[in-house]
Every structure is written in structure tokens, then in C-alpha cells.
Amino acid sequence: xxxxxxxxxxxxxxxxxxxxxxxxxxxxxxxxxxxxxxxxxxxxxxxxxxxxxxxxxxxxxxxxxxxxxxxxxxxxxxxxxxxxxxxxxxxxxxxxxxxxxxxxxxxxxxxxxxxxxxxxxxxxxxxxxxxxxxxxxxxxxxxxxxxxxxxxxxxxxxxxxxxxxxxxxxxxxxxxxxxxxxxxxxxxxxxxxxxxxxxxxxxxxxxxxxxxxxxxxxxxxxxxxxxxxxxxxxxxxxxxxxxxxxxxxxxxxxxxxxxxxxxxxxxxxxxxxxxxxxxxxxxxxxxxxxxxxxxxxxxxxxxxxxxxxxxxxxxxxxxxxxxxxxxxxxxxxxxxxxxxxxx
Amino acid sequence: xxxxxxxxxxxxxxxxxxxxxxxxxxxxxxxxxxxxxxxxxxxxxxxxxxxxxxxxxxxxxxxxxxxxxxxxxxxxxxxxxxxxxxxxxxxxxxxxxxxxxxxxxxxxxxxxxxxxxxxxxxxxxxxxxxxxxxxxxxxxxxxxxxxxxxxxxxxxxxxxxxxxxxxxxxxxxxxxxxxxxxxxxxxxxxxxxxxxxxxxxxxxxxxxxxxxxxxxxxxxxxxxxxxxxxxxxxxxxxxxxxxxxxxxxxxxxxxxxxxxxxxxxxxxxxxxxxxxxxxxxxxxxxxxxxxxxxxxxxxxxxxxxxxxxxxxxxxxxxxxxxxxxxxxxxxxxxxxxxxxxxxxxxxxxxxxxxxxxxxxxxxxxxxxxxxxxxxxxxxxxxxxxxxxxxxxxxxxxxxxxxxxxxxxxxxxxxxxxxxxxx
Numbered sequence: 001x002x003x004x005x006x007x008x009x010x011x012x013x014x015x016x017x018x019x020x021x022x023x024x025x026x027x028x029x030x031x032x033x034x035x036x037x038x039x040x041x042x043x044x045x046x047x048x049x050x051x052x053x054x055x056x057x058x059x060x061x062x063x064x065x066x067x068x069x070x071x072x073x074x075x076x077x078x079x080x081x082x083x084x085x086x087x088x089x090x091x092x093x094x095x096x097x098x099x100x101x102x103x104x105x106x107x108x109x110x111x112x113x114x115x116x117x118x119x120x121x122x123x124x125x126x127x128x129x130x131x132x133x134x135x136x137x138x139x140x141x142x143x144x145x146x147x148x149x150x151x152x153x154x155x156x157x158x159x160x161x162x163x164x165x166x167x168x169x170x171x172x173x174x175x176x177x178x179x180x181x182x183x184x185x186x187x188x189x190x191x192x193x194x195x196x197x198x199x200x201x202x203x204x205x206x207x208x209x210x211x212x213x214x215x216x217x218x219x220x221x222x223x224x225x226x227x228x229x230x231x232x233x234x235x236x237x238x239x240x241x242x243x244x245x246x247x248x249x250x251x252x253x254x255x256x257x258x259x260x261x262x263x264x265x266x267x268x269x270x271x272x273x274x275x276x277x278x279x280x281x282x283x284x285x286x287x288x289x290x291x292x293x294x295x296x297x298x299x300x301x302x303x304x305x306x307x308x309x310x311x312x313x314x315x316x317x318x319x320x321x322x323x324x325x326x327x328x329x330x331x332x333x334x335x336x337x338x339x340x341x342x343x
Numbered sequence: 344x345x346x347x348x349x350x351x352x353x354x355x356x357x358x359x360x361x362x363x364x365x366x367x368x369x370x371x372x373x374x375x376x377x378x379x380x381x382x383x384x385x386x387x388x389x390x391x392x393x394x395x396x397x398x399x400x401x402x403x404x405x406x407x408x409x410x411x412x413x414x415x416x417x418x419x420x421x422x423x424x425x426x427x428x429x430x431x432x433x434x435x436x437x438x439x440x441x442x443x444x445x446x447x448x449x450x451x452x453x454x455x456x457x458x459x460x461x462x463x464x465x466x467x468x469x470x471x472x473x474x475x476x477x478x479x480x481x482x483x484x485x486x487x488x489x490x491x492x493x494x495x496x497x498x499x500x501x502x503x504x505x506x507x508x509x510x511x512x513x514x515x516x517x518x519x520x521x522x523x524x525x526x527x528x529x530x531x532x533x534x535x536x537x538x539x540x541x542x543x544x545x546x547x548x549x550x551x552x553x554x555x556x557x558x559x560x561x562x563x564x565x566x567x568x569x570x571x572x573x574x575x576x577x578x579x580x581x582x583x584x585x586x587x588x589x590x591x592x593x594x595x596x597x598x599x600x601x602x603x604x605x606x607x608x609x610x611x612x613x614x615x616x617x618x619x620x621x622x623x624x625x626x627x628x629x630x631x632x633x634x635x636x637x638x639x640x641x642x643x644x645x646x647x648x649x650x651x652x653x654x655x656x657x658x659x660x661x662x663x664x665x666x667x668x669x670x671x672x673x674x675x676x677x678x679x680x681x682x683x684x685x686x687x688x689x690x691x692x693x694x695x696x697x698x699x700x701x702x703x704x705x706x707x708x709x710x711x712x713x714x715x716x717x718x719x720x721x722x723x724x725x726x727x728x729x730x731x732x733x734x735x736x737x738x739x740x741x742x743x744x745x746x747x748x749x750x751x752x753x754x755x756x757x758x759x760x761x762x763x764x765x
Contacts, residue, residue: 057721061715093495096495101499115495117494119468119490119492123525131518278478306431307435307470307475309431310472310474310475313430327433
């Protein structure tokens with residue numbers, strides 16, 4: 001079995017404990033705190049299909065991934081004892097506020113909202129720091145244990161190691177010629193997110209060591225921005241049409257949680273992952289697309305992430321590359337006309 | 344594109360006519376003030392206008408201006424202008440139309456002479472789009488903006504409307520109030536630096552008093568209308584009579600306008616007046632006003648005796664604004680830190696709408712379930728479980744492009760005939 005196969009297989013057969021499992025929804029849930037509390041974090045990232053009931057409850061303007069998470073939780077899958085939902089977007093806010101009311105009638109996990117906000121201001125930073133302290137208290141209640149600085153430091157070191165490895169995985173994809181396809185990189189990231197950190201790090205290391213052979217040449221290199229890809233459908237479609245997805249702007253950005261300061265302060269300095277502001281995001285995307293030696297940038301915006309479309313003019317201003325914008329996307333694959341836009 | 348043009352509703356009350364006349368005169372005066380060098384702000388409906396009032400900074404409410412553009416049937420064109428510049432025309436149209444109006448390519452078509460030049464914009468990021476819209480103002484029109492966070496309290500407080508006026512620290516939550524109070528201090532500094540105006544704290548206290556008095560009048564009016572055997576007016580009258588003064592909150596004129604509206608309603612109730620002599624069905628409209636087609640609300644009175652007796656505008660004025668006690672900035676933060684929760688968050692909105700539906704003895708509810716509505720499923724469920732029929736209409740309140748008049752009239756007639764009227 002290849003290292004990637006082993007990683008995916010391990011994620012599919014991952015055994016979770018009988019208690020203390022925390023479903024983490026959103027990129028801004030600090031896993032380090034969950035681990036330091038002695039709980040078992042599982043990213044609810046690729047939750048499977050949505051359901052008519054979940055679609056009705058949340059409505060079509062909530063992202064399909066969040067609707068699918070609701071569908072899963074209402075049906076008891078995956079089994080989690082607790083759920084942390086972060087204020088990543090309107091969709092995660094709407095998911096939390098719906099679950100909070102549904103919890104009065106449905107057998108749902110115990111919930112908490114990680115209200116980390118995104119404006120780049122001192123007032124927001126103070127609010128976020130207080131929310132993290134509050135979250136420590138919640139996790140200690142859930143686990144019955146204490147979040148010590150020592151355990152938190154260990155968790156930060158492990159998570160940083162995973163960030164370094166994922167950055168190397170992104171480098172394999174970004175290489176020219178590439179050593180890893182976009183869909184393979186996405187599969188590796190998804191698999192790592194549901195495994196215990198040590199196991200994920202071990203398997204990611206094996207993947208990095210194994211990949212030394214260039215992939216067959218492709219016609220064009222694409223950089224994908226916009227919505228986070230939670231399944232490999234888009235990338236596989238692009239690859240089948242001869243493109244290489246050389247990068248996306250939810251790749252690891254190279255930042256690490258500081259290991260040489262008070263650990264909760266370090267967590268507060270790291271999260272949330274992104275600050276609001278389309279200009280800053282556009283500049284980051286343009287730099288990353290250049291680094292990936294992309295020929296074209298695809299802004300793929302899922303229904304439910306529609307606000308991202310307000311940032312498109314800012315991106316167009318700073319980008320030296322052709323930009324293709326596809327908005328209000330659902331599960332439908334790209335058609336031939338849309339693929340032709342990328343050429 | 345759908346070329347639907349809606350109809351205006353017929354207004355009957357002196358107080359709504361007076362408010363409209365005042366608004367036109369005030370807006371014309373704004374043009375003169377801006378031409379003379381005064382800084383003008385554009386503010387979203389859910390930010391603390393009172394602060395600008397106390398700093399003597401004139402402001403236009405973003406969503407009110409969108410309602411005017413929509414009523415004048417200009418919104419589709421303004422959205423198309425935004426689209427031409429690469430912005431989405433399918434999300435948060437209500438908050439984006441004003442920007443589109445400043446891109447107007449035919450000034451003669453601009454409602455009310457168009458929006459005067461702006462010095463600043465203030466928004467709250469209660470959706471992800473609102474920051475994008477503010478950034479677009481800066482990019483397209485060079486208007487600097489200030490954004491307030493929208494924090495979410497993990498805990499719910501039951502029956503907020505009974506407690507929020509006095510116990511706002513508890514209901515809204517200390518964390519959110521700490522955040523917004525600190526943000527308001529920053530907002531004051533920002534406005535001072537952009538406009539040169541200073542905050543007069545004594546004036547702020549007076550503005551808050553006047554705002555409370557205004558909403559107290561609205562509460563009395565709401566209670567009168569809820570108890571009246573027959574509706575003396577429909578929402579085509581009550582919306583302007585409430586909302587135009589709402590946008591002048593904190594002035595004596597606004598307080599007096601709310602009082603005059605109350606007295607006019609009181610006289611109508613005392614005289615046994617009915618907007619529809621043959622009132623048979625009392626309807627509630629949940630959602631934002633259908634600005635491009637206010638005539639829709641009166642369409643069903645003659646044929647069915649169906650009267651829209653309730654909209655959120657008077658009711659939220661009655662229950663959502665009053666804040667007593669506390670330091671002025673914190674009390675002001677308490678008015679807005681949870682404002683959108685009351686109208687649109689599950690657990691906040693649904694029990695409140697149900698309470699209002701019962702108080703107004705409605706026979707049925709027409710529920711506008713636009714893409715932006717955040718608690719639709721919960722509101723409909725709460726009402727239906729209480730035995731109140733609900734018709735959901737999926738449409739945007741300010742964007743007529745997808746409005747299907749025949750289908751919606753047909754749906755409402757069927758709802759009346761087969762649902763509430765059975």
C-alpha cells in the first residue's frame with residue numbers, strides 16, 4: 001500500500017474512544033485546547049451527504065458542508081459526545097444557532113460556540129482572548145480534568161509538527177513538476193484531520209518521504225481560491241481535464257503557534273486563522289498563486305459562501321494572472337464550457 | 344430580467360403622511376447641508392445611530408435608502424450596475440442597493456435627487472457580506488468605513504422581550520457588551536478624526552432619553568392595535584408612521600411623531616374605525632417590508648376581508664429598543680449588540696413572533712423566507728405548532744427581479760381560501 005493509501009485507510013478505520021470525543025466544526029476551533037483537556041478532537045470536515053430535513057432547517061444559503069454536518073448530527077453520525085462550532089462564517093453561525101434550539105428536542109451532542117471574531121482590532125483581540133479562557137473552562141467541565149500549561153505546550157508542539165508536515169505536503173503539490181496532485185493533497189489533509197496527531201504525523205512523514213517522482217506533465221497549473229474544498233470532486237474534474245491544481249488559498253500558510261510564550265497567549269495570537277478584509281486576502285492569494293507558478297486562478301464560490309464574491313474585484317486588482325470566477329456553485333461538476341474558460 | 348413593477352399602497356393616516364412629508368423635506372435639506380460642507384454618514388440600520396446624533400453628524404440609513412430605490416423601481420438597475428463592476432447582485436441586496444445607486448448613470452432617474460456625497464460609512468458585520476459591502480464603498484467611492492463586530496452569545500435567554508429593557512446586562516451578555524462598548528469608544532475616535540465633530544456626552548444622555556420615550560409611545564401603540572377589536576389601519580400606514588421617526592431616533596421630532604401616531608391610533612380605536620369594514624381575516628407579515636410592491640398588502644382587503652394587521656416594525660420598536668439605566672455607551676451597546684438576534688436568530692426570534700401572533704389574534708401568517716432570513720424554519724415551526732397557519736413566500740424584499748406577482752397573489756388567495764379562511 002502506498003503511504004497515501006495507508007493514510008486514507010487509517011482515517012477510514014480510525015477508532016475513536018467510547019467517551020470524550022469532540023466534533024470540531026470550523027477551522028478556528030483550537031484543537032490544541034481540546035487535546036490538552038484530555039479530549040479527542042475529530043474534525044467534521046467531510047461529513048457525507050446532506051438531507052432534505054437539514055436543507056429545510058438551514059435553508060439553501062447555508063453552505064452544503066454545514067447542512068451535511070447538521071444532517072449527520074441529527075442522524076447520530078459521526079458519534080461525538082461534544083461539538084465545538086467556530087464563528088468561521090455565516091454558515092457556521094447558522095449551524096450553531098439552529099443546533100442550539102434543536103438540542104432541546106433532539107439527542108444531539110453537548111454544544112459550545114467558539115466565538116472567535118475576525119476584525120483586525122485590539123478590541124476584537126481582547127474579546128477573543130476572553131473567549132479562549134472561557135473555552136478552557138468549558139473543556140475542563142467536559143473532561144473533568146485540567147488544561148495545564150504543560151499539556152497545552154505538548155499539544156501545541158504536536159500540532160505545529162502537523163502544520164510543518166502539511167506545509168511540506170503542499171510543497172509537493174506546488175513543485176514544478178509536481179510530486180503530488182491536488183486531489184491527493186486534499187485527501188491527505190482530510191485524512192490527517194480525523195486521526196490522532198501522532199499517527200497523522202507519522203503517516204504524513206511517510207507520504208513526504210515516498211513522493212520523489214514527478215507526476216506526468218499537465219497542460220496548465222491552476223490555483224484555486226474561494227470556498228474551502230471539503231471533497232475531491234472539483235480537483236478530480238480539473239485533473240481529468242488535464243489541469244494540475246498547484247495550490248489553493250486554504251493551504252497551510254506557514255504560520256505556527258508560538259512555542260516560547262505563555263501557551264494560551266500563543267493560541268490567542270494564532271487564532272482565528274484569517275482576519276476579515278478582502279484586500280489582505282487578495283494580496284495573500286496573489287502571492288500564493290505566484291509561488292505556485294499558476295497559469296490561471298479559479299475563484300470557485302459555493303452557495304452559502306456568497307460573501308466571498310464581494311472580494312473578487314479586490315482580487316482582480318492585484319492579480320497578474322487570468323482569473324476565472326464561478327459563483328453560486330453546488331455539487332454540480334464543471335462543464336466543458338467552464339473548463340474551457342481556464343484555458 | 345423580470346420587469347415587474349409593483350404598486351404603491353394607499354396611505355390614510357395623517358401621521359404617516361406627515362412623516363413622509365418631513366422625510367422629503369429633511370432629505371432635501373441634507374443636499375444643502377452637504378453642499379455647504381457638512382460630513383454625511385451612511386449607517387446600517389443595526390448600528391448605534393444615537394452616537395452620530397449626539398455628535399451632530401447627519402446620517403442616512405442604508406436600508407431606508409434601499410427601500411426608496413426599491414419603491415421607485417430602481418433597485419434592479421442599481422444591482423445591475425454593481426454586477427457590471429464584478430460584485431454579486433444576488434446576496435444581501437438590501438444592503439448593497441445604496442452603493443449601486445451611487446453608480447447611477449442617469450442622474451435624472453435617481454430617487455429624491457440621489458444620495459448626497461458621503462464622508463463615512465458605519466456597518467456591523469452581522470453577515471459576512473456586510474464587510475464586503477463596506478469595503479466596496481471604500482473601493483468604489485472612496486468612503487472610509489468603520490465596522491462593528493457581531494458577536495454571538497453561546498447561551499440563550501428565554502422571553503427576552505420581558506427583561507431586556509432593564510436586565511439588558513444579563514440578556515445581552517457581559518462579554519458582548521464589553522466588546523461593543525469598547526468598539527463604540529473606538530467609533531467615537533474614528534468619527535471625530537474623519538468629521539472633526541466631537542461627542543457631547545450630555546447630549547448623548549438626552550438622545551437616549553428621547554429614544555426611550557419614542558419607543559415607549561410605540562409600545563403603547565402596539566398594545567392598542569393588538570387589543571383593538573378590528574384593525575383601524577393596516578401596515579401600509581403603520582410602517583412609515585413608525586420607521587421614518589425610527590430613523591430620526593433621539594430627536595424631539597421623532598418622539599413627538601411617535602406620540603402623534605399613538606394619539607391618532609387611539610382616536611381611531613375609540614371611534615371604532617376599521618380599515619376594512621368587513622374584516623374577516625387578520626394576517627401577520629413576517630419579514631422585511633416589500634418595498635417595491637406595498638400595494639400587495641392591501642390587495643386582499645376588498646375580496647377577502649383580509650387585513651395585514653402586523654409587521655415587525657412597530658412591534659420591534661415596542662419590544663426591542665428601550666434600555667433603562669447604566670452608563671450611556673453601555674446602554675447604547677445593549678440596544679444593538681443583540682439587535683439582529685431578536686428579529687432573526689433561532690431561539691430569539693421564533694418565540695417572539697409567536698408571542699406577537701397570539702397578542703394580535705392573527706388568523707394566519709405570511710412569512711417572507713428570503714435567502715437572508717436566518718430563522719425561517721424555526722419561526723414557521725413555532726407558529727404552525729401553535730395552530731397558526733403559515734404561508735411561506737420565497738422572495739427578496741427589495742429586489743423585484745424574481746418577484747412573481749401572479750404566483751404570489753394566487754398562493755395567498757389559496758392560503759386564505761383553503762387555510763386561514765376555512
